[in-house]
Amino acid sequence: MTKADIVEIVFEKVGFSKKDVSAVIEEIFETIKTTLEGGEKVKISGFGNFTTRQKRARRGRNPQTGNEITIEQRRVMTFKASQLLKKAINQAPSTPAAQPTTQA
Amino acid sequence: MTKSELIEAVAAKVTNFSRKDVEIIVETLFESMARSLSEGDKVEIRGFGSFKIKERDGRQGRNPKSGENIFIDAKKVPFFKAGKEIRERINEDK
Numbered sequence: 001m002t003k004a005d006i007v008e009i010v011f012e013k014v015g016f017s018k019k020d021v022s023a024v025i026e027e028i029f030e031t032i033k034t035t036l037e038g039g040e041k042v043k044i045s046g047f048g049n050f051t052t053r054q055k056r057a058r059r060g061r062n063p064q065t066g067n068e069i070t071i072e073q074r075r076v077m078t079f080k081a082s083q084l085l086k087k088a089i090n091q092a093p094s095t096p097a098a099q100p101t102t103q104a
Numbered sequence: 105m106t107k108s109e110l111i112e113a114v115a116a117k118v119t120n121f122s123r124k125d126v127e128i129i130v131e132t133l134f135e136s137m138a139r140s141l142s143e144g145d146k147v148e149i150r151g152f153g154s155f156k157i158k159e160r161d162g163r164q165g166r167n168p169k170s171g172e173n174i175f176i177d178a179k180k181v182p183f184f185k186a187g188k189e190i191r192e193r194i195n196e197d198k
Binding site: 001002003005006009010013014016020021023024025027028029031032033035036037040041042043044045046047048052074075076077078079081084085086088089090091 | 105106107110113114117118120121125126128129130132133134136137138139140141142145146147148149150151152153155157179180181182184186189190191193194195196
């Protein structure tokens with residue numbers, strides 16, 4: 001599913017043009033990004049929380065060359081799914097192909 | 105920022121939409137993403153990030169309180185990877 005598919009679904013639900021719906025959806029993601037950029041978290045009840053975390057600088061290695069490098073300190077964005085979303089994902093009956101794992 | 109604050113902020117910017125319209129769009133947006141994920145499909149938002157489902161095998165675990173052995177069932181967990189644009193934007197003001 002891409003942004004275009006979401007626009008389509010929303011378009012079918014509300015009476016606005018696709019262009020307008022698309023503009024609002026852009027604005028939603030833009031607002032979330034700007035908020036995270038400002039260091040604030042975004043909590044979407046029923047879906048999950050978006051936060052940024054500070055990572056310290058650490059020693060790493062280029063896996064290709066084996067050279068030691070310093071990985072600089074940086075901020076990363078994380079998502080934590082809500083209980084509701086986790087539940088919905090595990091209740092989906094639409095995965096007939098998934099074999100139950102045999103006892104370990 | 106909560107969902108209602110997000111709705112408020114977006115409504116202030118897209119003035120040709122009422123707050124109620126924006127609310128419906130925000131709700132429909134996250135609902136459709138949740139539905140897509142629960143159907144096992146991945147969701148990809150350019151510049152923002154992508155969501156996908158990872159399968160975790162069942163495993164033997166232990167109740168840390170009672171020490172009792174229990175079997176933890178296989179489950180699916182949602183996984184998010186931030187897009188390039190947001191990764192860069194949150195690091196600009198180091």
